[in-house]
Amino acid sequence: MKRLLLLGLVLLAVGCGGDEAGEPTEVVLVTHDSFVVSKPVRAAFEQETGLRLRILQTGDAGAALNRALLTKGNPEGDVFFGVDNNLSSRALDEDLFEPYEPGALDAVPDRYELDPEHRLTPIDHGEVCLNVDKGWFAERNLAPPRSLDELTDARYRGLLVVQNPATSTPGLAFVLATVARFGEPGWQEFWRRLRANDVLVVDGWEAAYTAEFSGAGGSEGTRPIVVSYASSPPAEVVFAGKPLDEAPTAVVEDSCFRQIELAGVLRGARNEAGARELIDFMLGERFQADLPLSMFVFPVREGVELPDAFRRFALVPEEPLELSAEEIGENRDRWIGEWTSIVLR
Amino acid sequence: MDVDRAPLSRVSLAAAATAPLAFLAVFFAYPLATIVGRGLAEGGSSSFALGETARIAWFTTWQAALSTVLTLALGLPLAWAVGRFAFRGRSVVLALVLVPFVLPTLVVATAFVALLPERLDQSVSAILLAHAFFNVAVVVRIVGGYWAGLDRTTEAAAAVLGAGPWRRLREVTLPQLAPALTAASALTFLFSFTSFGVILVLGGPRIATLETEIYNQAARLFDLRTAAVLSLVQLVTVAAIVVVASRLEGRLAGRSATAWRTLSRPLGHERLLVGSILAVSTAVLALPVAALVGRSLSTSTGIGFDHYRALGRETSVLLVTPWGAVANSLLFATLATCLALAAGGLLAVALARLRPGWLDGLVLLPLGGSAVMLGFGFVIAFDEPPLELRGSALLVPVAQALVAAPFVFRIVAPALRSIRPELREAAALLGASPLRVRREIDLPLVGRALGGAAGFAFAIALGEFGATVFVSQADRPTLPVAIFRFLGRPGAENQGAAAALAVVLALLAATAAVAADRAGGRRSPL
Numbered sequence: 001m002k003r004l005l006l007l008g009l010v011l012l013a014v015g016c017g018g019d020e021a022g023e024p025t026e027v028v029l030v031t032h033d034s035f036v037v038s039k040p041v042r043a044a045f046e047q048e049t050g051l052r053l054r055i056l057q058t059g060d061a062g063a064a065l066n067r068a069l070l071t072k073g074n075p076e077g078d079v080f081f082g083v084d085n086n087l088s089s090r091a092l093d094e095d096l097f098e099p100y101e102p103g104a105l106d107a108v109p110d111r112y113e114l115d116p117e118h119r120l121t122p123i124d125h126g127e128v129c130l131n132v133d134k135g136w137f138a139e140r141n142l143a144p145p146r147s148l149d150e151l152t153d154a155r156y157r158g159l160l161v162v163q164n165p166a167t168s169t170p171g172l173a174f175v176l177a178t179v180a181r182f183g184e185p186g187w188q189e190f191w192r193r194l195r196a197n198d199v200l201v202v203d204g205w206e207a208a209y210t211a212e213f214s215g216a217g218g219s220e221g222t223r224p225i226v227v228s229y230a231s232s233p234p235a236e237v238v239f240a241g242k243p244l245d246e247a248p249t250a251v252v253e254d255s256c257f258r259q260i261e262l263a264g265v266l267r268g269a270r271n272e273a274g275a276r277e278l279i280d281f282m283l284g285e286r287f288q289a290d291l292p293l294s295m296f297v298f299p300v301r302e303g304v305e306l307p308d309a310f311r312r313f314a315l316v317p318e319e320p321l322e323l324s325a326e327e328i329g330e331n332r333d334r335w336i337g338e339w340t341s342i343v344l345r
Numbered sequence: 346m347d348v349d350r351a352p353l354s355r356v357s358l359a360a361a362a363t364a365p366l367a368f369l370a371v372f373f374a375y376p377l378a379t380i381v382g383r384g385l386a387e388g389g390s391s392s393f394a395l396g397e398t399a400r401i402a403w404f405t406t407w408q409a410a411l412s413t414v415l416t417l418a419l420g421l422p423l424a425w426a427v428g429r430f431a432f433r434g435r436s437v438v439l440a441l442v443l444v445p446f447v448l449p450t451l452v453v454a455t456a457f458v459a460l461l462p463e464r465l466d467q468s469v470s471a472i473l474l475a476h477a478f479f480n481v482a483v484v485v486r487i488v489g490g491y492w493a494g495l496d497r498t499t500e501a502a503a504a505v506l507g508a509g510p511w512r513r514l515r516e517v518t519l520p521q522l523a524p525a526l527t528a529a530s531a532l533t534f535l536f537s538f539t540s541f542g543v544i545l546v547l548g549g550p551r552i553a554t555l556e557t558e559i560y561n562q563a564a565r566l567f568d569l570r571t572a573a574v575l576s577l578v579q580l581v582t583v584a585a586i587v588v589v590a591s592r593l594e595g596r597l598a599g600r601s602a603t604a605w606r607t608l609s610r611p612l613g614h615e616r617l618l619v620g621s622i623l624a625v626s627t628a629v630l631a632l633p634v635a636a637l638v639g640r641s642l643s644t645s646t647g648i649g650f651d652h653y654r655a656l657g658r659e660t661s662v663l664l665v666t667p668w669g670a671v672a673n674s675l676l677f678a679t680l681a682t683c684l685a686l687a688a689g690g691l692l693a694v695a696l697a698r699l700r701p702g703w704l705d706g707l708v709l710l711p712l713g714g715s716a717v718m719l720g721f722g723f724v725i726a727f728d729e730p731p732l733e734l735r736g737s738a739l740l741v742p743v744a745q746a747l748v749a750a751p752f753v754f755r756i757v758a759p760a761l762r763s764i765r766p767e768l769r770e771a772a773a774l775l776g777a778s779p780l781r782v783r784r785e786i787d788l789p790l791v792g793r794a795l796g797g798a799a800g801f802a803f804a805i806a807l808g809e810f811g812a813t814v815f816v817s818q819a820d821r822p823t824l825p826v827a828i829f830r831f832l833g834r835p836g837a838e839n840q841g842a843a844a845a846l847a848v849v850l851a852l853l854a855a856t857a858a859v860a861a862d863r864a865g866g867r868r869s870p871l
Contacts, residue, residue: 028736034833035819036661055664055819056736063564070569070721074728076735090567164550167565203545206832210840211455211546217837218640218844220459232835239836241645294661296834333566344551 026052027274028077030266032064033057035082036294037287045281051274060204061169062087069094073268078275081123081263081282086172088114088262089329097264100276104283104301112260112300114325120262123282126297127230127320128173128259130160130252133215136224145225147254148181151194158198161212161223164344166336168204169259174227175339176328177257180321191342201343215249217241230256231296234313238293247313256317261297357779362695365688365750371732372743373711376722377576383725384573393562393571402578405538405554406586408469412476412537413530419477419629420484420529422622427485428492430619431608436862438623439486440855443800444634446482447808447854449825450542451832452847453479456636457547467549475543480533481630487532487756490797491525492518493608494760524701524759527594531587532755535712538583541811555579559715576718583713587706594701634851641844645837652841656849662830662839664819667846670827674807675853677742677823681806682799684746689753689798694783696754697761708754711747719744720815738821744812749802756801760794761787793862800861804854824850 027049029035035057045053054077058064061082068080072094083091091097097119105113105121112122130151132144145151151160163171178187200223202208209216213226217236233247240248263282265275281287288299292310306314423442427435445453457475458466465471500517508516519526539556553561555575563572611619644651656667663670689708696704723744727734734740764787772782788795810825817826824846831843 033830038661039659039664042664054736057817057819058815059564066564066567067721067724069567071724071728076724167545167550167561201550203550206451207455207546209835210832211458216835216840218643218840228835235835236837239834239838241651241838241841 024051024271024274026054027079027271027278028054028056029278030056030058030064030068030075030077030080032061032082033059034061034295038290038294041287041290041294044286045278048281049274049277051271051277053278065091068096068266072096075266075268078266078269078271079263079278080266081261083120083262083264084169085114085258085260085262085325086169086176086328086332088120088325089332091264092119093329096267098267098269098272100265100279102276102280102283104280107301107303108283109300109302114260114262120264121279121283122260122300123263124288124291124295124297125258125260125300127256127317128170128177128227129230129256129317130174131209131213131215131226131228131232131249132252133213133224134246134248134250136214144250145252147252148178148190151225152190152197154197156197156225158200159223160194160197160225161200161202161208161221162227163204163208164201165339168208170205170227170229172332172336173257173259174255175335176323177255177321179335180257180323188338188342191339195343199343217248225252229296230317231292231298231310231314233315234292234309235296237313238309251315251317253315253317256320258320258322260300358695358698361691365692368684368688369711369747369750373714373719373747376726377580377714377719378722379726380569380718380722381573381576384569384571384576387570393568393574398575398578401553401555401558401575402582404552405556405579406582408472408476408554409534409537412473412480413534415473415477416480416484416533416537417526417530419626420481421488423481423485423626424489424492426619426622427489428495429608430611430615432611432619435608436859438627439489439862440800440858441627442482442485442630443804443854443858444851445478445630446480447804448479448634448637448847448851449808449810449828450475450479450540451546452637452828452843453633454543454546456633456640460633460636467547467551469548469552471547472543472552475547476533476537476540478630478633479540479543480536481626483532483536484529486797486801487529488522488525490756490794491759492522494763494793495521524594524762527590528755528759531590531706531709532712532752534586534590535583535709538586539579539713539715541716555582556715560717563715563717563721572715572718576715579715580710580713584707584710587709587713588703589706591701591703591706594705637844637851638848641841641848644841652838652845655838655842656845660842662834662842663822663827665822667827667842670822670824670846671849671853673821674824674850677745678803678806678857680742681745681749681809682802684742685749685753685802685806686795686799688746689750689755689802690757690795692750692754693757693761697758701758701762705755705758709751712751716811716815719747719812723816736818738818740816741813741821741823742806744816745806745809746802748809748812749805752801752805753798756798757791757794760791764790796861796864799864800858803857803861807850807854807857824853 042053056077058067061084064082065087068075092115099118101118102121108122112125114120137144142155145156150156162174165172165175178190182190200212202212208226209228210219212221212223213219214221214224217240230251233249233251236249237244237247263279265272265279269275283301285304288301288304291297291299292307298316427439454475461471500513503513503517541556541560544552544554544557555578559572559575559579562568562575641652642648659666692708723740724735768786769782772786777785808825813823814826814829817823822830828843828846831839
């Protein structure tokens with residue numbers, strides 16, 4: 001036992017030891033739990049820059065941002081990735097990032113740029129949308145809902161599962177979608193009717209999608225409508241375990257709300273030069289083309305070819321619902337509070 | 346008799362306690378104090394009303410108390426069966442109860458949701474049932490293990506004097522079992538008090554406990570002040586409860602001596618009773634696990650091992666193969682077990698001379714700290730030399746050991762206390778040095794307890810998620826972290842991988858428990 005302990009300690013020491021002084025040899029990316037990069041792409045970065053890329057996943061999008069705020073000034077890493085337009089105001093107000101304007105921004109449409117001072121660089125976008133279980137509706141000869149309004153119809157009673165916006169990013173995006181669609185006080189009224197129509201609220205995406213939603217692969221859930229992403233149908237195809245001609249689920253286009261994910265150089269980063277190189281790389285074609293099948297989001301860069309599964313099964317909503325980052329920043333906490341008293345109390 | 350030759354002097358006992366206390370001070374008290382201090386120093390008033398805090402604290406306490414009662418009800422019959430009788434498969438039963446204990450809550454909770462009748466969805470009853478299911482191992486292993494080592498002469502004497510079975514149980518056995526009963530109850534209570542995943546998934550968004558509300562305030566709303574206040578409330582409540590429980594234990598504890606006897610085979614009507622207890626408990630415990638195994642075997646083309654075969658392949662979800670995560674977990678859990686055995690064992694040696702009291706209770710405090718606050722504390726307390734540990738992979742076994750060490754202590758201390766002092770005195774009288782007394786009297790006698798504690802610690806370290814996820818690195822995910830990553834992706838393959846990994850986790854924990862029990866048992870002279 002003792003020998004094992006010693007061996008383990010030595011292994012770990014060798015594994016984590018690197019000399020701290022002198023030229024930095026690594027760049028540390030702080031990000032959320034859903035971050036994924038494929039191995040060859042990561043290796044390409046390390047080869048091109050000569051820097052080791054260390055990845056630190058520090059919770060879901062909200063928790064990771066808060067942990068970055070907690071360590072403001074003496075950050076855990078060099079780059080933070082995963083602030084979205086729903087939370088960016090918090091990061092910008094707190095002055096978490098150093099400005100940096102990568103050259104590749106020319107290839108990114110203006111609609112994705114949130115910060116004129118370039119403290120945050122857009123990397124990907126994904127849309128939060130209602131997903132429906134096509135098989136469930138086909139079996140019952142019922143048409144799936146085509147708009148947000150229809151969700152309050154009696155025929156869709158007890159079919160919808162959503163996430164608590166106080167604890168879940170897609171849950172928050174869906175509430176914002178209803179604010180964008182119905183305005184105030186329309187959205188409050190909509191949720192009152194939705195509650196009367198037996199909407200189920202759960203804590204997070206996993207509980208909603210994998211446990212309650214009937215359309216997810218391998219699920220025993222019973223509700224055929226769920227809040228998820230525009231990229232969930234292609235994910236169901238890619239990870240089905242067998243070739244499929246058609247996605248088992250579909251997106252309700254009218255319900256989609258735009259989410260943009262951004263990255264920034266953390267103020268106080270040890271390897272600021274490396275941080276800039278990493279952001280350049282993340283906007284580069286190779287990383288951007290890797291995004292759909294690794295994180296199941298869309299590249300912000302124009303002209304990046306999408307993989308087959310995305311071209312066939314993903315729907316990029318023409319005009320997703322949107323709210324400005326400032327409007328969200330000013331009202332988010334109040335909206336969540338009101339939603340809580342309408343739907344949960 | 347030369348009193349100074351008594352085993353180990355006060356000084357060396359104090360020395361034994363220093364290392365584990367320093368470990369707890371550096372890795373528990375210091376980071377927690379740092380983050381709570383930072384929260385309290387933040388300006389502005391807490392957004393949380395006093396009444397709301399009191400309401401949540403009260404709910405947390407009574408659901409934990411009820412969970413403990415339910416766990417005892419489910420666990421004690423089984424503890425009696427394994428504590429009194431030898432039967433084929435006994436060690437398997439002792440290992441199997443650990444399976445629910447190590448399974449990640451998120452995985453089992455979804456299996457639970459599918460099994461529960463719909464009206465129990467998002468209710469307190471669902472939470473209580475889940476807590477009993479998860480914690481039954483604590484009762485069965487701690488009480489059952491202690492029961493097996495009890496000296497039965499008093500009970501036999503009572504029987505000869507005409508006391509019926511119930512009277513013997515009430516007046517002889519239960520007082521003898523008091524240390525194990527209180528230890529198991531205290532640990533179950535603490536786990537239910539600070540449980541997190543069960544509350545979120547099975548309780549739904551309307552139910553909050555202190556732990557979930559601290560997480561909400563700290564990680565989601567970033568209201569560190571409220572989180573700090575709630576953490577203090579949680580810690581003080583936990584401290585009060587464990588201190589009271591330990592004092593109660595000190596008062597109840599009779600002088601029960603450990604004796605090594607072979608367990609008897611059940612005879613006559615006992616066979617029926619033991620058989621039906623085993624059948625019912627196994628059914629209750631196996632149902633959610635069977636659902637999980639079923640899920641791991643169901644593939645797009647029917648039944649098969651596809652999800653297990655896929656564990657060796659590269660995946661887009663992790664930077665290592667799933668088997669790589671298994672290897673990480675084994676390494677980390679081994680380190681954590683060594684740390685926990687050292688810390689918990691040394692504390693037990695130091696405190697075993699005293700009657701059980703409030704100090705025993707305080708050893709449990711790390712279980713009352715909020716995982717998210719401790720995680721945040723690590724991040725800001727260890728950010729500068731000489732304690733620049735952020736990003737060190739060593740924090741993973743340290744975090745796991747913090748959770749496991751109290752178990753080691755609570756299992757080893759009663760065993761040490763139950764050694765007859767005459768044995769040590771006789772050895773000393775015969776010229777054995779204090780260390781030799783420890784090695785040749787204490788070690789063999791507590792061998793079984795140490796083995797059981799090691800198995801428990803390993804299982805806890807393998808299954809630990811709440812604190813590990815805060816310090817784990819993408820290159821070295823542990824098994825539960827890998828399961829969590831797979832669960833977070835859509836698609837049948839990912840959900841299947843999560844189920845297969847959960848089954849692997851369960852198998853590893855059960856195997857480790859059998860091995861540790863065997864190793865510990867061999868030391869004890871039978």
